[in-house]
Amino acid sequence: MRTLRLGMSGTDVMEIQAMLKKLGYNPGPIDGVFGPQMQQAVIQFQRNYGLTPDGVIGPATYSAMERYLLGYDVYTIRRGDSFYSIARRYYTNLTLLLTANPGLNPNNLQIGQQIIVPYGFNVVDTNISYTYEIMQRDIRGLKARYPFLETGTAGRSVVGRELSYIRLGTGPNQVFYNGSHHSLEWITTPLLMKFIEDFSRAYALGVRLSRGYDPRNIWNRSSIYIIPMVNPDGVDLVLNGLSPDNPNYQDLIRWNNGSTDFSTVWQANNHGVDLNHNYNAAWQLSKDAEAAYGITGPGPTRYSGPAPESEPESRAVANFTRAHNFRLVIAYHSQGQVIYWNFMDMAPPEGRRIGEQFSRASGYALDQTTGIASYAGYKDWFIQDYRRPGYTIEVGLGRNPLPISQFNQIYNDNLEVLLLASII
């Protein structure tokens, strides 16, 4: 964590702005710029926590803030505490407090015992640039608040970032959702992360979601596997820019046509390979089509790589798929408000029927891909190798990267699809 002060900007500033706002401070607009209003909010925070009120977020202030970024605190039981009094002090729900501490007897608290206390607000922010670091911290926070979640790693990116997965449910019907194959399409990551949080909370509380879907019923019937960010290196290039210690620093500038600005053009991974053109499904056709698009090698988009599954990210996702028995998969992309359901007429008959139901649930159009986008994508490979329903869903409308202001609309459009896909 770098020290943050007036005049600085970045995704880390934005995350803290969102957190201060959740706590009731007024940091000004959530824009990633550390302005005078944010400085005043930080000074107020520091006063409230007995810290030197200098308006600078150094190690001590960050340490006081980190629990709010994680969404939980570790509390040591003192004389006179009750589960009820702790829940009230933290403005949290008694059931969620019990959920975070399985095996603990609330009627027999031991002085000095440490418990997890979830805060009464959501972990996953949907009003910020959603980076890999934020996702990893949110997964940590969700796992602490909802210990029944299974989390793990499907592999590592070129730079070594974890390809984290989360599993919802324990049932035999396995489905798989993934997001952010393409870095400019990172809004699909908070879409899946918010789904994980909302589903977990509803499961813990025993309440229904959306149009009557029962998370406890789904939990027993199905296992929903989710990799929210397939391409963390690409997302980092888009949101945080090129780091001087990137192992491909010089190459990346060359592949990006001499520019150090990746924020509006870069879809590929850290090797300049378009991961959704790197699967073994008519890969050679994808390769042959490159010339027509002026693709001669690694670059921001559409380069298929030297061979199918040449990249650690696509290989990890394919291996993850081979290691399971997915009845249905969805790869989330942006944009277009459209659902692609077929690949070279290999989709099973129910592929279109289920796609029509997704279309009705989301209001998105059902369509088939044409041209270079038709080949070597994840859903193409899944349909080809498994002959089971596989979908690419393009969320939102506009120019990538979509503004985060579209998030609520996108989430509302897709929530029922995410639920329906797990039981259909």
Ligand SMILES: [Zn+2]
């Ligand atoms: Zn895409």
